[in-house]
Structures are given as C-alpha cells and as structure tokens.
Amino acid sequence: MQQTGHVFHGGAFFEAIGVKFDDLRRKNDIVNADVLDAWYDPSPRVVDTIHEHLAWLMKTSPPLYGEGLRSVISEVRRIPEECVIVGAGTTALMYQAIPKIIDKDSKVVILDPMYGEYVHICENVVGAQVIRHDCLESDGFKPGFERLMKDCKNADLLIMVNPNSPTGSAIDSSLLKKILDGLSEQTKVWIDETYIDFDPELASAEVLIPEDPRVIVSKSLSKYYALSGVRVGYLAGPSSLIAEIEPESTPWSVGLIAQVAAVEALRDQPYYAFVTAETARLRRVLGGAFSTIEEVKVFPSVTNFLLIELFGVDAETVVQKARKDGVYLRNCDTLSQRFQGRFIRTAVKDAASNARIVQAISDAMR
Numbered sequence: 001m002q003q004t005g006h007v008f009h010g011g012a013f014f015e016a017i018g019v020k021f022d023d024l025r026r027k028n029d030i031v032n033a034d035v036l037d038a039w040y041d042p043s044p045r046v047v048d049t050i051h052e053h054l055a056w057l058m059k060t061s062p063p064l065y066g067e068g069l070r071s072v073i074s075e076v077r078r079i080p081e082e083c084v085i086v087g088a089g090t091t092a093l094m095y096q097a098i099p100k101i102i103d104k105d106s107k108v109v110i111l112d113p114m115y116g117e118y119v120h121i122c123e124n125v126v127g128a129q130v131i132r133h134d135c136l137e138s139d140g141f142k143p144g145f146e147r148l149m150k151d152c153k154n155a156d157l158l159i160m161v162n163p164n165s166p167t168g169s170a171i172d173s174s175l176l177k178k179i180l181d182g183l184s185e186q187t188k189v190w191i192d193e194t195y196i197d198f199d200p201e202l203a204s205a206e207v208l209i210p211e212d213p214r215v216i217v218s219k220s221l222s223k224y225y226a227l228s229g230v231r232v233g234y235l236a237g238p239s240s241l242i243a244e245i246e247p248e249s250t251p252w253s254v255g256l257i258a259q260v261a262a263v264e265a266l267r268d269q270p271y272y273a274f275v276t277a278e279t280a281r282l283r284r285v286l287g288g289a290f291s292t293i294e295e296v297k298v299f300p301s302v303t304n305f306l307l308i309e310l311f312g313v314d315a316e317t318v319v320q321k322a323r324k325d326g327v328y329l330r331n332c333d334t335l336s337q338r339f340q341g342r343f344i345r346t347a348v349k350d351a352a353s354n355a356r357i358v359q360a361i362s363d364a365m366r
Helices: 024-029 044-059 067-077 090-101 117-126 145-151 173-182 239-248 256-266 269-290 315-324 351-364
Strands: 084-087 107-112 129-134 157-161 188-192 215-220 233-236 296-298 305-310 343-347
Touching (some): 067 084, 067 256, 084 090, 090 117, 090 188, 090 215, 090 233, 107 117, 117 129, 269 296, 343 351
Parallel strands (some): 107 157, 157 188, 188 215
Antiparallel strands (some): 215 233, 296 305, 305 343
16 A cells, blocks of 8 residues: 555556465566566576575674665766765665755756656755656657756756666767756756666766766666665766765665665676577567557557556556456556556566466456
C-alpha cells in the first residue's frame, strides 16, 4: 500500500507476493512489469562472489563511505575520485544533494513527463518554484530547444532524465551540447542517467564533469546492473559540490553486499554488453507484438521499457484487468498531468513474461 506523503511508484506486485515475504515462491506467479527492474540476473561474478562469502558479508560492517567502490567507479568511468560520492541508490542521493543546490527562492525546470521524485523534492521538500517543460509527442517526447531555453531563463537548476522515463526517448550528445551552450553559466544541470547504458550509442555526460562545473550526473546501479534489491548508486559532479555533500554523508549508508556486488558488476562489462543486446532484441519483439493490437500505440525506446498509448480504454482499467492475470503494469497518470488515463508503461521482461504482458493487455482492451 502506498504511504501518504510520498511519491507514487510501482511495486504493486508485492501485494501478490506478500509484503511480509511469507512465501517468496509466489514471485513465480506474477510478472512485475510495473517497475523497471532487470529481467536478467546480475553478472555471474556478482552472484558467485556473494554466494561464496554470503554469511561473512551479512555479519560484517562495510567500509564507512564506500571508499573502494568509489575508487572502482573512478577507474571504470574515468571520473576523478574527488568528483564521486556513493549512496544507497540515486534517490537517496537526490534527497542528500538537491537541497544543497537549490533553496526555496530557486527556480527549477524539469521535464514533463519524468521521474516524479524530482518534483516532490523540489516542490515539497525544498519549496522551490518548479517549471514543467512539456516534452511533446510531436517532438518524440524530447525537449523542444527554443521552448526549453525560454523556460530556463533565470533558472537555477535544470533536471533531465536521459534516457527519460516513462517515454524511453533520449537526448543525444549534439542536443545536450546545444542545451548546455544555450544555458546561463548560473544554471546547473542535473542529468539522471539511470537507463543510459541500455543504449551503447549514447554517450554519458560524465565526461563533461571535469570541464563544466554546472554538470551533475546521477547514476543508478540498480536497473542496468540488476542490483535494485541491494540499493546502490553514485553521484558525479564538481568536486566543490561533492565536498559540500560529504560531511553529511551517513556512515555505512551502502551495505557490504551492495558494495561488493557493485564492484564485481562494474568489472564485468562483457556480461552486461551481452544482456544489453538481448534486451534490445526482446524490446523489438515486444514492440512488434503490440503492433498487432489496433487499440494501442507503442513509442520508440532505447531502454528496458516501453510507453504505450491506449485508445478506447482507460489506463487504470487496463492495469486492474491485467493484475487479475498476474501481470503488473504502470499507469502513467502520476508521471504527468497530461497523460489523463491514456498511457501505460511496461518493463521489457524475458520472452515468456513478454508474451503474458501482450496477452494481458490484449484481453484488457476488450
């Protein structure tokens, strides 16, 4: 059950499994496509290492501030170590860092639609003025450059998720450079790259950090590296911002299992390159299957999820009917006021689960 005072997220499938975890075997009966967890397992290096040392990892206190993980991130991502801070997922880092960047007198521009936690932090936690930049379907759900520049006039912070959720669309390097060149030197740019690794052609903005003090990149290790359950991520930005955040970092905020899992995952790029290609194949097949349903429109995506527009049936109706078949989908209404019961989002899963998703949506449209 969603608690009041918090942003709505997926995860309703736990109602079927049981929130007290009495019988985790029930997970085999459902398709948890309302969240964007990986359909594949973590790297075998991760699983084997955790399995071999599990008892010790569970009873042992982790390094205080993830020093070893931070060093590996610096090495793999080629970011100066003083520009990196780790945390228990990027959402935790958002709550830690954003109030250091803005205050109640700040103007913040966000994309609409986009991950809802950003609006909540800026509006309800900090109390800043939030301007929603509409990413239009006619623009492929990408920012309209001229409109964005107008929205960002006198802005203190621009927040973008790239690739974006729930749309699956991406801002390429040329458009990102154009946006950065068009912004004031006083406008900081927060780029959430949770899903960027699903598109090997898309360059990370991390490379800009040493040369552009406005750029801040948040990077989850949950979705792409299949580590959602252990909660680990990092923030990369100017060393001055990281130094300001660090004194308030909580000791042991990232558990030992999470730190070890993240290190092993980051060191096994061949495995993740393989599952990236397989995810793209599964996404193409799933999108093609949806094209046979006349009442739906599927939007292009470079990620592990698809945005679907519905015609003739309300999104919540489809979501509730699909649940009766054990398939959990996301009603996108909470991600944009403009969706108005017309859009759902589904994760890309394994082939058998994808077939169940297609069948459940097809049945729900009748």
